[in-house]
Amino acid sequence: MQIAVVGTGYVGLVTGVCLSDIGHHVTCIDIDESKVELMRDGHAPIYEPGLDELMKKNIDQGRLFFTANHREGFSEAEVVYIAVGTPQTENGEADLRFVDQVAKDIGNNMNRNLVVVTKSTVPVGTNERVKQIISKIVKDKYEVEVVSNPEFLREGTAVYDTFHGDRIVIGSDSERALAILEEINRPFGIPIFKTDIRSAEMIKYASNAFLATKISFINEIANLCEKLSANVEDVAMGMGMDDRIGSKFLKAGIGYGGSCFPKDTSALVQIASFVKHDFNLLKSVIEVNNDQRLLLFEKAKERFGDLSGKQIAMLGLAFKPNTDDMREAASITLSRELVNAGAKVVAYDPIAINNAKKILPNEVEYVDSVEEALHGADAAFIVTEWDEVKNTNLDVYIKLMKSPIIFDGRNCFSLDKVEEYPVEYHSIGRPSKY
Numbered sequence: 095m096q097i098a099v100v101g102t103g104y105v106g107l108v109t110g111v112c113l114s115d116i117g118h119h120v121t122c123i124d125i126d127e128s129k130v131e132l133m134r135d136g137h138a139p140i141y142e143p144g145l146d147e148l149m150k151k152n153i154d155q156g157r158l159f160f161t162a163n164h165r166e167g168f169s170e171a172e173v174v175y176i177a178v179g180t181p182q183t184e185n186g187e188a189d190l191r192f193v194d195q196v197a198k199d200i201g202n203n204m205n206r207n208l209v210v211v212t213k214s215t216v217p218v219g220t221n222e223r224v225k226q227i228i229s230k231i232v233k234d235k236y237e238v239e240v241v242s243n244p245e246f247l248r249e250g251t252a253v254y255d256t257f258h259g260d261r262i263v264i265g266s267d268s269e270r271a272l273a274i275l276e277e278i279n280r281p282f283g284i285p286i287f288k289t290d291i292r293s294a295e296m297i298k299y300a301s302n303a304f305l306a307t308k309i310s311f312i313n314e315i316a317n318l319c320e321k322l323s324a325n326v327e328d329v330a331m332g333m334g335m336d337d338r339i340g341s342k343f344l345k346a347g348i349g350y351g352g353s354c355f356p357k358d359t360s361a362l363v364q365i366a367s368f369v370k371h372d373f374n375l376l377k378s379v380i381e382v383n384n385d386q387r388l389l390l391f392e393k394a395k396e397r398f399g400d401l402s403g404k405q406i407a408m409l410g411l412a413f414k415p416n417t418d419d420m421r422e423a424a425s426i427t428l429s430r431e432l433v434n435a436g437a438k439v440v441a442y443d444p445i446a447i448n449n450a451k452k453i454l455p456n457e458v459e460y461v462d463s464v465e466e467a468l469h470g471a472d473a474a475f476i477v478t479e480w481d482e483v484k485n486t487n488l489d490v491y492i493k494l495m496k497s498p499i500i501f502d503g504r505n506c507f508s509l510d511k512v513e514e515y516p517v518e519y520h521s522i523g524r525p526s527k528y
């Protein structure tokens with residue numbers, strides 16, 4: 095199949111590369127010419143394990159192309175995927191500016207009948223809007239069929255997830271378009287769930303909102319565990335053994351971040367409000383998460399009283415391990431709070447420092463290793479559970495820090511291990527050790 099993918103971020107590029115790997119002829123289009131140059135040379139502009147290798151392989155085999163020119167990108171395409179960003183507007187809605195622009199780009203540059211597939215996360219009704227925008231431009235010169243095909247990949251495991259997803263959801267009112275999407279995706283060998291367009295759009299928001307709810311729920315339980323001297327790790331384990339609950343997404347921590355859960359939960363609250371539905375449950379999920387992100391700061395404030403002049407080692411900056419993505423990372427909120435309280439933040443992350451510098455250019459001093467960050471610190475904040483952070487022995491904290499006081503936002507160490515070392519250790523949902 096001849097496919098064009100518009101937008102080469104985490105979703106577009108991974109989708110384009112994986113579709114080429116299963117045999118399709120794919121042209122990826124992005125307005126950012128510097129990204130296009132980089133990709134033509136076989137380099138991904140984002141960090142995703144396995145992506146560079148797969149890109150190079152498919153470029154070499156003549157199935158994967160890149161362009162900044164929409165007309166050129168659409169010239170052979172039978173199917174066009176929309177994978178541009180849908181960020182959050184100031185009032186929390188999904189910003190559809192980029193999707194609308196792509197719909198116009200399609201209308202202005204298409205040269206045959208097309209199936210248009212929306213991979214971006216978009217509010218219910220958006221695929222119909224995309225069809226209207228395109229149809230208004232091409233009138234009845236060409237036929238356009240739209241399909242909602244939401245994406246469920248996770249950053250850091252995006253390539254793996256594309257080949258091993260639990261399901262592929264496709265929604266359309268065109269049987270023909272659904273059959274084409276089934277044919278495109280068949281080589282992945284993943285169960286395909288077919289539905290109507292609006293339900294497909296809703297499945298994406300409902301899935302992210304549900305996962306966010308699980309996280310806020312376990313974080314609330316963790317906060318209770320701390321007050322009741324229980325251990326949230328054991329609680330989550332005991333809960334998760336019930337198949338109806340499931341063990342995944344019950345890891346207590348400093349809240350969810352990233353480019354999607356925060357914006358998608360907020361967008362769903364707005365979507366609900368437009369149909370006069372007050373989504374109270376989801377509002378609470380968001381509120382719990384906002385508080386949870388500040389937890390390490392609150393714990394440190396309680397412990398030290400005054401944080402001014404204190405040097406804090408921040409271990410990890412990305413919103414989770416194995417990604418360079420800093421969008422909505424807890425490290426941003428924590429760094430700003432610490433600096434406002436007069437503390438000095440010395441931070442290390444194996445991958446995300448360049449992106450962090452764009453968001454926190456002056457607030458934070460960046461260093462090249464866990465050890466450098468710990469050197470002379472009054473306290474350590476564990477923010478991202480990188481392997482490098484988890485594998486740093488507690489001896490190193492003792493040797494390098496001014497005082498080995500650890501605030502672990504990701505429960506990287508077992509309490510048994512911590513007992514073996516003369517460190518002060520505060521974690522999430524577990525008793526502190528002094």
Ligand SMILES: NC(=O)C1=CN([C@@H]2O[C@H](COP(=O)(O)OP(=O)(O)OC[C@H]3O[C@@H](n4cnc5c(N)ncnc54)[C@H](O)[C@@H]3O)[C@@H](O)[C@H]2O)C=CC1
Nearest residue numbers: 101102103104105124125126177178179180214215245249
């Ligand atoms: N990041 C993730 O893990 C996931 C994201 N999603 C959804 O997928 C969508 C895309 O997200 P990301 O890949 O993170 O976005 P991103 O922000 O990383 O990338 C978007 C890309 O689109 C390009 N672009 C913007 N307008 C364009 C146009 N008119 N023509 C060509 N290119 C254009 C930008 O230059 C950028 O490279 C969003 O709706 C997001 O909610 C869904 C599942 C997972």
Ligand SMILES: O=C(O)[C@H]1O[C@H](OP(=O)(O)OP(=O)(O)OC[C@H]2O[C@@H](n3ccc(=O)[nH]c3=O)[C@H](O)[C@@H]2O)[C@H](O)[C@@H](O)[C@@H]1O
Nearest residue numbers: 245246247248249343344345347349350351352354413414
């Ligand atoms: O729509 C999206 O963009 C994607 O959002 C999430 O993927 P992602 O944001 O890449 O990362 P997750 O692994 O889901 O983690 C999100 C956040 O939740 C936190 N988290 C996750 C799981 C958990 O048990 N506890 C917890 O605090 C992580 O630390 C991280 O900050 C979903 O998992 C994907 O299915 C979805 O496609």
